[in-house]
Amino acid sequence: MEDIVAIKAVDKDGKAVAFMTWGRLFDRIDDTELLQSVRATRFVGHPMKRFALCDSLGQVAKHRYFYEALAYFASEKIPFGQRYRSWQARKRRALEAGREIWFLGRKIRRS
Secondary structure (H helix, E strand, O other): OOOEEEEEEEOOOOOEEEEEEEOOOOOOOOOHHHHHHHHHOOOOOOOOEEEEEOOOHHHHOOEOOHHHHHHHHHHOOOOOOHHHHHHHHHHHHHHHOOOOEEEEEEEOOOO
């Protein structure tokens, strides 16, 4: 799993929506806890279903707030070494509280 990940879901109207968040806060390989945390957060279009981790950020690049979220996550410095564990714990608590998850909205339709 990457440091920053995208997640797709389907909103109450049956439309595809997406999210962006930190990827390695729970487990480096298994996405189960991460998806549960995102699923538990209430966003516009709730309740949502069919949450799935994307293979790459490019899969959600056409969603309305993709670039704003990407700029936010890219500007956050991920510490290495001894400071990583405390950073990881802080971000994990924030994600579980419904923060550090960006709702990217629906895909933009070009006319």
